[in-house]
Amino acid sequence: MSMSMRHIEVFHAIMRTGSVTGAARLLNVSQPAVSTVIKHCETRLRIRLFTRVGGRLQPTPEAEAIFPDIAAIYGRLDAVGRLVQDLAGGRLGTLSIAAAFPIANGYLARAVAEFIADRPRARVALQSLTSPEVIDRVVNREVELGIAYEPVVNAEVETSVLVSSSVACVMRDTHPLAAQPEIELGQLEPYSIITYLPRSLLRGQVDRALSESGIAPHIKVQVGLSLTGMMLAYHGAGIALVEPFLLESIPLPGLVARPLKPRVELKTLLIRGKSAPRSTLMDAFVAHLRRNLEAHKY
Structure with a gap:
């Protein structure tokens, strides 16, 4: 109960063009050949992939569910093709x-x-x-x-x-804690905190440090990227507990980073x-x- 490469090729062509005729033209084969392949695929998978509605071919919900993964395969193949072209043309180095x-x-x-x-x-x-x-x-x-x-x-x-580095407090230079050379975790409790989304690798380290210090922070905003957290801090949304290297490389006037104590090692x-x-x-x-x-x- 699996799709062969030919099944995948024909299915992708039909989904792209919206018809058997278009798929046949794209693949440079006959319409009956396309119909035969897709029927064989449906028989093998034991599911309907397409129905005809008003003379037009419509993908079933099952086909819609399969298509994103197959489209991703073709996206990767396109990337390989571009890579080969770049290598052949000397545009991509080592x-x-x-x-x-x-x-x-x-x-x-x-x-x-x-x-x-x-x-x-x-x-x-x-x-x-x-x-x-x-x-x-x-x-x-x-x-x-x-x-x-x-x-x-x-x-x-x-x-x-x-x-090796550590998570830092990134905030406006006018923030009450900005004047300190380093910030104790306990000092964060009264303030709005910006930090990573739960699925982020760095979020677990931040949460662990706060928990070990007995802190129940007021997490106001969760972000996927350090830069987003820094920009929110820049606009006054709170203190961003993020990795500060980007700020050191791309300074934002009015924004400062202060180390945490104890350190949240990275x-x-x-x-x-x-x-x-x-x-x-x-x-x-x-x-x-x-x-x-x-x-x-x-």
Whole structure:
């Protein structure tokens, strides 16, 4: 009870074009051939995929449920096609990196810019993603290097610590707590808090620190990205408990970051496929990135 590649191809063509005629034209085959394949598919799956209403082909709810996953497969195939074109045309080099959003848009962007400035023939593909997506790209060998926050639990990758940091309080410089060099967790209780959504990897670490300190914070807003939390803090929505690297890389006038006490530790990891080959250029970049972070005292 599974779809063959031919079933998937014909089903996708019908869903895209809305008709057997359109699918046949798209696939450069006859209409009877398309009808035969889709009937065989329905028989094999034991479900109806299409019905005729007023002479027009209509997808069933089952077909609508299947289509997003099949469309995603074709999206990935299109991406592979573009990648092959870029490689053939010399437009894509050997550095391929995926990083969590605050990292990719903060110190990593600066490090990449400085690295390629000295290497005019180098090319970089840099993806800004969630941490789970970063791991997925490394496992599937779509990128050579991933950079994301711990924890990373996957038998197909190996990790090393790039830099250790901590969650900080990001707030307006006019906030009552902004004048302090560091902020005790207990001092947050009277204030509105902005922090990550429950599904975020970093949210668990924030909640654990607050719980261990006996704090019941007034969480006013939950966000998916550190930058969103910072912008909310900028507009006065409260104190953002987020990873502060992006603020250090892209300063926002009137916004400050203060460390928490006790610290809510974060480790940023370099992630590589265990059996994946390592390029000399990527090793040189990793060394450059470490020097860059040390020079800027991260």
